[in-house]
Structure formats: structure tokens, C-alpha cells
Amino acid sequence: MATGHSLRDRQIASLKKILNLNETISQDENDDPHANGLAPVGPILNADGDPVWKVLVFDDLGRDVISSVLRVSDLRSMGVTMHMHISAVRHPIPDVPVIYFVEPNAKSLQNITTDLQKGLYSPAYINFLSSIPRPLLEDFAAQTATAGTAEHIAQLFDQYLNFVVAEPDLFSLGMQKEHTYWALNSAKTKDEELDYVVDRIVSGLFSVIVTMGIIPIIRCPKGAAADMIAGKLDRKLRDHILNSKDNLFNARPTSSAGTPASRPVLVILDRNVDLNPMLSHSWTYQSLVHDVLNMKLNRITIETPVDEENPAKGKNAALPFPQVAEDIDAELSRYKEDAAEITKKTGASSIEDLQNDTSASAQHLKAA
Numbered sequence: 001m002a003t004g005h006s007l008r009d010r011q012i013a014s015l016k017k018i019l020n021l022n023e024t025i026s027q028d029e030n031d032d033p034h035a036n037g038l039a040p041v042g043p044i045l046n047a048d049g050d051p052v053w054k055v056l057v058f059d060d061l062g063r064d065v066i067s068s069v070l071r072v073s074d075l076r077s078m079g080v081t082m083h084m085h086i087s088a089v090r091h092p093i094p095d096v097p098v099i100y101f102v103e104p105n106a107k108s109l110q111n112i113t114t115d116l117q118k119g120l121y122s123p124a125y126i127n128f129l130s131s132i133p134r135p136l137l138e139d140f141a142a143q144t145a146t147a148g149t150a151e152h153i154a155q156l157f158d159q160y161l162n163f164v165v166a167e168p169d170l171f172s173l174g175m176q177k178e179h180t181y182w183a184l185n186s187a188k189t190k191d192e193e194l195d196y197v198v199d200r201i202v203s204g205l206f207s208v209i210v211t212m213g214i215i216p217i218i219r220c221p222k223g224a225a226a227d228m229i230a231g232k233l234d235r236k237l238r239d240h241i242l243n244s245k246d247n248l249f250n251a252r253p254t255s256s257a258g259t260p261a262s263r264p265v266l267v268i269l270d271r272n273v274d275l276n277p278m279l280s281h282s283w284t285y286q287s288l289v290h291d292v293l294n295m296k297l298n299r300i301t302i303e304t305p306v307d308e309e310n311p312a313k314g315k316n317a318a319l320p321f322p323q324v325a326e327d328i329d330a331e332l333s334r335y336k337e338d339a340a341e342i343t344k345k346t347g348a349s350s351i352e353d354l355q356n357d358t359s360a361s362a363q364h365l366k367a368a
């Protein structure tokens with residue numbers, strides 16, 4: 001795909017619009033816009049020309065969605081001074097806008113109502129990762145009316161961003177806790193559990209399609225879970241187009257010649273079609289990192305034990321820095337002398353020549 005048209009770019013554009021309180025900032029002709037033309041170039045400004053500072057509150061999936069594509073410095077540049085989990089203990093920050101980025105469930109709605117009732121923040125810009133069901137919306141309206149917090153709510157949006165983008169055109173639905181493969185293939189799975197997992201998958205795929213802005217052609221094999229998911233996704237798309245007042249696909253992309261752009265193909269397959277990648281990974285650096293290191297959301301966590309018997313540390317811990325620099329230079333000189341002595345005994349001209357002798361071992365690794 002062309003630069004600026006990847007799924008990652010589109011999701012970043014949507015997230016930045018959310019961080020700008022869902023306001024679209026006009027761009028100059030010289031700016032490099034993202035795919036959907038909604039990516040703001042910076043934070044929104046108040047009447048005095050200063051950035052509007054705000055607080056970001058998210059749940060588990062909201063945190064994963066944001067952290068996979070934005071860094072803390074990116075949040076700061078968009079005017080976010082603090083970001084916290086919705087279940088964490090939080091203190092009042094009065095008269096500061098808050099952006100909620102959560103899944104539409106009863107627990108999150110209750111937490112939002114409690115926050116506004118306590119006066120932690122005001123006003124509130126509520127952004128749901130997926131479309132909130134009508135019963136939950138009615139319950140939230142009843143809670144708001146009972147608690148008297150309606151005046152603190154500025155916006156409420158369905159954002160259709162309940163998917164995690166690991167690479168420019170690779171995404172995950174973030175359903176590790178649901179054990180999707182087991183739920184779809186086990187005979188012990190109850191009907192309500194199966195419906196819940198299928199609905200979560202359909203909701204995530206629908207959000208991906210909305211973010212890309214074009215309805216694909218759906219293909220799948222007959223039978224099994226793939227057929228069930230494809231059927232539900234097709235019905236969800238048709239119901240939205242036929243019954244929704246605000247059609248999310250009205251602006252159909254066109255080519256440079258003015259003709260409608262070609263539709264992509266969405267191929268939905270069962271994991272059972274190809275089980276080998278789950279057990280035997282490719283001989284690539286990326287596969288090695290995933291298998292050996294603790295990698296999650298494009299971040300690697302490495303635990304390195306502290307060597308308390310490090311002689312250099314013990315020798316230089318209490319010395320002033322200029323003396324430490326001299327000791328390091330002395331150790332480096334000693335290393336060079338030892339290396340020269342080794343090469344003299346072996347007949348090699350340098351340490352690099354000795355390293356070339358390991359090429360045979362490297363060939364064995366390449367042939368593995």
C-alpha cells in the first residue's frame with residue numbers, strides 16, 4: 001500500500017482526532033495528510049492560543065490500542081498530561097477535560113458515572129472502542145439522569161477502533177483472554193460463549209472495515225467458524241448500510257481518473273486450515289524474537305540480573321568521573337595489548353581474521 005494509506009496510519013489518524021476532542025484541524029497544502037485526511041498536525045488551541053491540556057483514561061483494550069501505535073511523547077504533543085487506567089485509584093483534577101477510551105460494557109459505564117459524580121474531571125469526552133448496544137446506552141442514560149451528571153458529558157462517540165495494529169498492515173483483535181481457538185473448536189463450549197466470541201470477532205472486523213473506509217468482498221470456505229463469522233459480518237454491513245442514518249461508507253474512495261476504486265477482498269479462514277505456523281515458525285529474526293523474548297505490543301522486555309561481583313563496578317563506584325574515564329582508557333589499552341599478543345601467537349594480523357574462521361559454523365546455522 002502507498003505511504004499514508006496503511007491501516008496503521010488510518011488508526012493513528014483516528015486516535016489523534018480523539019485526542020483533539022474529535023475536532024478536525026485544517027491542514028495546509030504542504031502538510032502530509034494521513035489516509036483519511038483527519039490526522040491533526042498538533043493539539044487544538046484555546047482562545048489564548050495555548051494547547052488544551054487533558055487527561056486520558058482507558059481500559060485494557062484501549063491501552064493496548066494506543067500503546068501499539070503511539071508513544072508517551074506523542075500523547076504529550078497532543079496535549080495529554082496524564083494517562084491512567086479506569087480501574088486505578090485516581091484523584092480529582094477539576095476543570096480539566098477527560099477523554100475516556102473504553103469498551104462499551106456495564107463496568108466501564110459505572111466507573112464513568114462514578115467519576116463524574118465525584119467531580120474528578122469536567123467535561124467528559126466519552127469514546128467507545130466499538131458501537132455501544134442500545135440496552136447499555138439506555139442504562140447509561142438512566143445512570144446519568146439519576147446521578148445528575150449530564151452537564152459534565154460533552155461528547156459520546158462510537159469510534160470503531162477495537163483492534164490492535166502491530167504492523168502497518170497487520171492487526172489483531174486483542175482477544176487473547178477469550179482463548180478464541182479453543183472456544184471455536186471445543187465441543188464443551190456453550191452456545192452463549194460461542195456467540196460472544198463470534199460477535200467479538202465480527203465487531204473487530206467491522207471496525208477494521210470502517211477504519212479502512214471501503215466495504216470489501218468477503219470470501220470464506222463453507223462450514224465451520226469462518227462461514228459463521230463471514231455470514232454475521234455480511235449481515236452487519238448490510239444492516240448498517242440500509243438502516244443507519246449516518247452511513248460510515250458514504251465517501252467511497254475514487255481513483256485519480258474519477259472512477260470508483262476497486263474493492264479489496266477479505267478472506268476469512270479457520271485456523272485449522274494451516275496449523276504448522278503455530279508449532280514450527282519461520283527461520284526469521286522476527287520469529288526468533290517472538291519465541292525467545294517476552295514481546296507484547298511491539299515491545300520487548302529483557303530482565304538482566306545485576307552482577308554484584310563486577311570488578312570494574314567495585315573498583316570505580318566511589319571514584320570521581322574523570323578518574324573513572326582514565327581507568328576505562330587504561331582497561332581498553334590493556335585489552336588491545338592482550339589482543340595483539342593473541343594475534344602474534346596465532347599468526348593472524350587482527351582479531352577480525354580470527355573471527356573469519358567461524359564462517360563454517362555460520363554456514364551450519366544457515367543450513368539448519
